[in-house]
Amino acid sequence: MNQQDTTTTNRRALPPAVDIVEDADGITLHADMPGVPRDALQVHVDGDTLKIRGDIALPLAADSDARYAELRHGAWERSFALSRELDSAQIAASLKDGVLTLRIPKAEHARPRRVDVALG
Numbered sequence: 001m002n003q004q005d006t007t008t009t010n011r012r013a014l015p016p017a018v019d020i021v022e023d024a025d026g027i028t029l030h031a032d033m034p035g036v037p038r039d040a041l042q043v044h045v046d047g048d049t050l051k052i053r054g055d056i057a058l059p060l061a062a063d064s065d066a067r068y069a070e071l072r073h074g075a076w077e078r079s080f081a082l083s084r085e086l087d088s089a090q091i092a093a094s095l096k097d098g099v100l101t102l103r104i105p106k107a108e109h110a111r112p113r114r115v116d117v118a119l120g
Contacts, residue, residue: 013053013077016100024112026086026105033076034098041095043102045088052100053077085110 016031033041036054044051054076060066082088087107094101 013075015078016052016054016076018078024106026103029080029100029102029104031076031078031100031102032098033095033100036076036095036098036100038095041100043091043093043100045082045091048082048084048088050080050082050088050091050102050104051077052079052102054100 016033018032019030021028021030031052033052033054035056035058037057040055040057042051042053044053056074056076058073082104085106086104088104090105092103
């Protein structure tokens, strides 16, 4: 099988595996993005669309030659439609050990609240 060296410019981005967990205060999204350094990661919100993209950068040692490499070059990319219940202006993002974690809180109007009941 003949493998060709490809670059990010001519290779389609791969969708990262994602876990999304919801609680009373918002959602937490975990996206597996191995090989992406922090400076090559992009998180954008445009209207109700959240887009994540990370360019993969796995350099080889000078004295080595890759015979086969699926993730040496390329990118992870995925988009999500955001609910109006979420406050996209308050997204917090972190990258650790190849996992991007986004915390998106619910908007104030969508959070559960306790209603006090008056007597009388």
